[in-house]
Amino acid sequence: MTGAPTADDSNTPPAAGSQEAGACRSRRRAQPLSPGGQRPADLLTAFVVSGVAFLIAGGLVAAFNAAGLLDWWGRWLALHLLALGGVSQLVLGAAQFFSTAFLATDPPTRMLVRAELGVWAAGTVLVAFAVPLGEPALSDAGAALIVFGLGIFWYALRGVERRSLQTARWAVRWYYACAAMLTVGALAGMLMARGTAWSHGSLLGAHLALNLAGWLGTAIVGTLHTFFPSLTQSRLVYERLQGPTFFSWTGGVVGLAVGSAFSVDALTAAGWLALAAAATMLCVNLVASWRWNELPPGAPPGSAPGFLTGKALAARLVAAGQTFLIAGLGTALAMQIVEGPGAAPAGAWRAALAVLLMGGWIGMTVTGSLLHLLTVLNRVRRLGAAMPKPKPGRDTAQAVLPALAIAAVAISYVPGLDGLHSPAAVAALIFAAPVVGRILLLAARAAAMRLNAMREARRAVEA
Numbered sequence: 001m002t003g004a005p006t007a008d009d010s011n012t013p014p015a016a017g018s019q020e021a022g023a024c025r026s027r028r029r030a031q032p033l034s035p036g037g038q039r040p041a042d043l044l045t046a047f048v049v050s051g052v053a054f055l056i057a058g059g060l061v062a063a064f065n066a067a068g069l070l071d072w073w074g075r076w077l078a079l080h081l082l083a084l085g086g087v088s089q090l091v092l093g094a095a096q097f098f099s100t101a102f103l104a105t106d107p108p109t110r111m112l113v114r115a116e117l118g119v120w121a122a123g124t125v126l127v128a129f130a131v132p133l134g135e136p137a138l139s140d141a142g143a144a145l146i147v148f149g150l151g152i153f154w155y156a157l158r159g160v161e162r163r164s165l166q167t168a169r170w171a172v173r174w175y176y177a178c179a180a181m182l183t184v185g186a187l188a189g190m191l192m193a194r195g196t197a198w199s200h201g202s203l204l205g206a207h208l209a210l211n212l213a214g215w216l217g218t219a220i221v222g223t224l225h226t227f228f229p230s231l232t233q234s235r236l237v238y239e240r241l242q243g244p245t246f247f248s249w250t251g252g253v254v255g256l257a258v259g260s261a262f263s264v265d266a267l268t269a270a271g272w273l274a275l276a277a278a279a280t281m282l283c284v285n286l287v288a289s290w291r292w293n294e295l296p297p298g299a300p301p302g303s304a305p306g307f308l309t310g311k312a313l314a315a316r317l318v319a320a321g322q323t324f325l326i327a328g329l330g331t332a333l334a335m336q337i338v339e340g341p342g343a344a345p346a347g348a349w350r351a352a353l354a355v356l357l358m359g360g361w362i363g364m365t366v367t368g369s370l371l372h373l374l375t376v377l378n379r380v381r382r383l384g385a386a387m388p389k390p391k392p393g394r395d396t397a398q399a400v401l402p403a404l405a406i407a408a409v410a411i412s413y414v415p416g417l418d419g420l421h422s423p424a425a426v427a428a429l430i431f432a433a434p435v436v437g438r439i440l441l442l443a444a445r446a447a448a449m450r451l452n453a454m455r456e457a458r459r460a461v462e463a
Helices: 019-030 040-066 074-102 110-133 136-163 173-193 203-231 239-261 265-291 313-339 348-381 392-411 418-462
Strands: none
Touching: 040 074, 040 110, 040 348, 040 418, 074 110, 074 136, 074 173, 074 203, 074 348, 110 136, 110 173, 136 173, 173 203, 173 239, 203 239, 203 265, 203 313, 203 348, 239 265, 265 313, 313 348, 313 392, 348 392, 348 418, 392 418
16 A cells, blocks of 8 residues: 545546546446445545534534633533544544545445444434533443444444455554444443442543544554555555554553553553654654655756645645654653653643644644545545645645644643743634634535535436
């Protein structure tokens, strides 16, 4: 696998703009869909539109909470709408889309996708509102729906594998692993919501490790091995590193979760070290992909474009996000040295770590990925439209300035620098606004095109 596919009507499209790509699109359009079938772009659009809707809802709740308009539960509600409802649905859609493309087969049926979306949305709403309403039964029902949704997700991936006539070693392995981790994490969440006594260690620590590093982190790290080379129009340079990265990352998540749950300090420290090792191997591949097309074949030194020339804004945002992964894991390792092996993040450590990993790493990675996928999805419906041309100055500013502001927010939790917090947070919002606005516009267009496609399909059936 040398790069992620684009969201075209074909499963494994050739390079965009080539004659082969045009012929491939023509052949695919000429082929009728199987009963209940859909194109890969339709599958991805459904999950992206639903995920963006939850991201908007979570963002609004977070804004109300920051303004002091909500009670103690505002942060809980915002976090679950953003992470469980928003980012998680993007993971579900991207996993099935990329797996379909790499295995060169048809995506799951419309009925299966609708069931998955409905179950996941219902589970998210129940989990998100259970704690504010003080109803553990709602939390249990929501967690059960999430686990059921993971079962549908697993079944869909297995169906993609069974229909394929070829194998792709890493097409689904990362996604099976992250689904297994969220299943266990959801069960831990159920115990916490019911107030279950747990004297062995920290259920919250295990829950966070499995849900954030295990579910979201494993999916992001796995997808970047193929998605980032596509963004940079290169290839995965060190393919052999993907295996060690997988086992180091998943082993680190398990070590962190078990060590937290049972207060095994050595396991917790080893978990952080393993995650840092996996992140380092991932970044080695990402840097190699970034530099892949700097020098044209046979070009003399100094004749190549600059380091940032030709890189799209989406690639810059994703690349900037990975610096926060390294910074966050470095902060966690520093905490282990200062506070002692196995120390749980608390106080300023916890706040800074949350900003670096959630706001910086996950936030910027998801933003860049959404920008690219939505741009391609809009282009699928208008095949004559060209991808936006990179503008090095503007694109660099739109990636670097939000990153600097997020870093300043994290630094503001250092004792004595608390006065930096509000200005840095405002700057982060201002610098992120142009990209977020662009994403919302693209999402609205994708939703409109999806509705039109559904109407056309309904008319065709009625005719």
